[in-house]
Amino acid sequence: MATTPNAATPGELAAPSRSSLRRWLGADEIAHLVTLIAAAVLVLIAVLLVYQLWILSAEARAKFGWSFFITKVWDPVSGDFGALPFIYGTLVTSAVALCIAVPLGVGAAIFLAELAPPKLSSSLTFVSDLLAAVPSVIYGLLGVFLLVPLMRTTIQPALKKTLGFLPLFQGPAYGIGFLTAGIVLAIMIVPFVLSVSREVLLAVARDQREAALALGATKWESTWKVVVPAARIGIFGSVFLALARALGETMAVTMVIGNNPKVAASLFSPGYSIASVLANEFSEATGNLYLSALIELGLVLFLLTFVLNGLARLLILVTTARGSGVLPT
Amino acid sequence: MSIRLVWRKSLNVFMLSLTGLCALLTVSALFFILGYLVWNGGKDLSWSFFMHLPAPVGEAGGGMANAIVGSLKLLLLAALFGVPIGLLGGVYLAEFGGRTMPFVVRYTADLMNGVPSIVMGIFAYALVVMPMHHFSTLAGGIALAIMVIPTVLRNTESFLRDVPRALREGSFALGANKWRMIATVVLPAASRGILTGVLLALARVAGETAPLLFTAFGNRYWSPGWNQPTSSLPVVIYTYATGPYEDWHRQAWAAGLVLLGLVLITNILVRAFLTRGTAYERT
Numbered sequence: 037m038a039t040t041p042n043a044a045t046p047g048e049l050a051a052p053s054r055s056s057l058r059r060w061l062g063a064d065e066i067a068h069l070v071t072l073i074a075a076a077v078l079v080l081i082a083v084l085l086v087y088q089l090w091i092l093s094a095e096a097r098a099k100f101g102w103s104f105f106i107t108k109v110w111d112p113v114s115g116d117f118g119a120l121p122f123i124y125g126t127l128v129t130s131a132v133a134l135c136i137a138v139p140l141g142v143g144a145a146i147f148l149a150e151l152a153p154p155k156l157s158s159s160l161t162f163v164s165d166l167l168a169a170v171p172s173v174i175y176g177l178l179g180v181f182l183l184v185p186l187m188r189t190t191i192q193p194a195l196k197k198t199l200g201f202l203p204l205f206q207g208p209a210y211g212i213g214f215l216t217a218g219i220v221l222a223i224m225i226v227p228f229v230l231s232v233s234r235e236v237l238l239a240v241a242r243d244q245r246e247a248a249l250a251l252g253a254t255k256w257e258s259t260w261k262v263v264v265p266a267a268r269i270g271i272f273g274s275v276f277l278a279l280a281r282a283l284g285e286t287m288a289v290t291m292v293i294g295n296n297p298k299v300a301a302s303l304f305s306p307g308y309s310i311a312s313v314l315a316n317e318f319s320e321a322t323g324n325l326y327l328s329a330l331i332e333l334g335l336v337l338f339l340l341t342f343v344l345n346g347l348a349r350l351l352i353l354v355t356t357a358r359g360s361g362v363l364p365t
Numbered sequence: 366m367s368i369r370l371v372w373r374k375s376l377n378v379f380m381l382s383l384t385g386l387c388a389l390l391t392v393s394a395l396f397f398i399l400g401y402l403v404w405n406g407g408k409d410l411s412w413s414f415f416m417h418l419p420a421p422v423g424e425a426g427g428g429m430a431n432a433i434v435g436s437l438k439l440l441l442l443a444a445l446f447g448v449p450i451g452l453l454g455g456v457y458l459a460e461f462g463g464r465t466m467p468f469v470v471r472y473t474a475d476l477m478n479g480v481p482s483i484v485m486g487i488f489a490y491a492l493v494v495m496p497m498h499h500f501s502t503l504a505g506g507i508a509l510a511i512m513v514i515p516t517v518l519r520n521t522e523s524f525l526r527d528v529p530r531a532l533r534e535g536s537f538a539l540g541a542n543k544w545r546m547i548a549t550v551v552l553p554a555a556s557r558g559i560l561t562g563v564l565l566a567l568a569r570v571a572g573e574t575a576p577l578l579f580t581a582f583g584n585r586y587w588s589p590g591w592n593q594p595t596s597s598l599p600v601v602i603y604t605y606a607t608g609p610y611e612d613w614h615r616q617a618w619a620a621g622l623v624l625l626g627l628v629l630i631t632n633i634l635v636r637a638f639l640t641r642g643t644a645y646e647r648t
Contacts, residue, residue: 063542064542146387172575315575337483355430
């Protein structure tokens with residue numbers, strides 16, 4: 037939500053002399069203090085969140101050190117915990133999701149920003165916003181009962197027949213697995229790619245398009261060779277934002293990934309993700325080491341999304357700030 | 366026409382229709398999801414679904430009355446804890462604030478917005494469940510409240526900033542001091558937008574499952590008070606959909622339809638309400 041040009045900037049309006057209203061003396065200071073405390077509570081919560089994750093994962097960090105990240109074994113009974121299968125599963129499903137969602141989302145954003153009449157564009161954006169509001173457990177529900185059977189009977193056999201020479205598409209077709217989870221994730225993150233990309237495309241100055249068209253470029257050439265390159269940093273930002281969503285997504289993935297801590301080259305293989313193992317095992321974790329290993333996984337997830345979100349915001353900020361036309365020449 | 370021009374023109378048409386196809390595919394996903402849920406869940410919506418407790422495991426029938434009430438109680442807690450903090454924090458950012466603090470708060474809010482919901486669940490577990498030694502409605506409500514705060518805060522801030530300078534100056538000119546100006550002029554002028562932000566934030570957490578799994582947990586019976594584990598719609602959908610019984614699956618569809626219906630209706634109403642324009646825009 038952009039600020040309108042005539043909006044007041046805070047602090048610029050100094051309060052008038054209070055001598056005429058003696059009975060309110062100090063009220064401003066109290067209001068200031070109360071709102072400051074509310075804002076500070078949020079910061080406190082964030083600090084506490086990091087602190088808790090760090091302290092509660094201490095036992096696992098001390099016991100396994102860095103080898104936590106390269107160990108494949110996850111055996112609660114004998115107390116061996118390695119995060120590799122979960123990190124692998126999280127990264128693979130997110131990569132599959134990006135491969136599908138980025139072309140789809142950016143393509144749709146180009147249509148909405150460049151081609152569609154404003155009315156159509158805004159109503160389609162509205163629908164896409166609604167899509168982003170659909171709870172993830174609903175995607176999981178459709179995934180379990182619609183997509184998994186479809187994958188098992190139709191899509192996976194077809195992929196095997198045509199692209200089966202690649203190690204990615206080998207092995208038995210269970211229906212569940214990395215590929216299915218990736219597809220569900222893709223549908224979930226498309227709205228994020230779309231809405232942010234559309235915004236950065238719209239921020240590219242009109243002159244740029246007109247100049248390209250005046251030089252005889254077709255509509256597509258002006259879009260692809262002028263507008264998209266001008267907005268590319270912001271588009272990357274939208275991709276990072278979507279990636280951060282995909283990494284942390286829990287329910288839909290848990291319901292279709294197969295929940296089997298495995299590192300396999302085939303996308304048909306069942307796997308596990310960080311968020312899914314937390315969802316499945318956290319409430320049943322017995323023993324401090326088990327719990328602490330799970331919380332360390334939570335910490336990893338937190339740090340990953342933290343870095344990606346920060347990066348995304350920076351990139352989007354750079355493009356929209358530059359958007360009013362001044363391109364580096 | 367040269368061959369090159371023909372090629373360029375057909376590429377133009379082809380690629381442009383491809384982007385149209387992308388847009389069509391994306392938006393049709395929503396209608397497909399909605400249609401599929403209505404088709405699958407609509408026939409199992411009945412009076413007893415809303416009014417009865419779940420049947421004993423393995424038996425057919427029963428309803429989700431406890432999950433619906435549980436979800437409402439969790440939302441109430443989320444609103445109770447989350448909205449005041451978010452609202453006041455937003456006022457701080459837009460109206461007070463200095464140099465460093467607003468930057469830190471804004472950055473934290475954006476960061477917290479991006480934290481995966483399951484991590485919020487761990488946090489609420491460490492904060493409430495571990496000291497209390499049991500799952501509770503309170504823990505679930507707090508998990509959701511923490512997710513509500515940053516959204517409400519940023520939304521409130523941006524709507525307060527949109528209130529024109531003239532309104533503030535007018536209020537000062539009449540002799541009001543700053544907090545009177547905020548309470549009687551700026552907040553009412555932005556109230557519609559702020560309300561929108563609050564409702565959208567609540568609609569979003571209403572569908573959250575992950576933070577509830579090990580805070581509110583689940584319950585097959587009524588959960589009296591705030592101190593016991595409670596059932597909630599999203600968690601029930603998850604449990605039933607991954608459970609072994611055919612009857613559970615049918616009920617999961619019905620519950621999914623109810624949840625999606627509530628979330629979508631809230632979103633549509635609220636967004637329509639917002640785009641009707643705010644009071645100060647007509648001046």
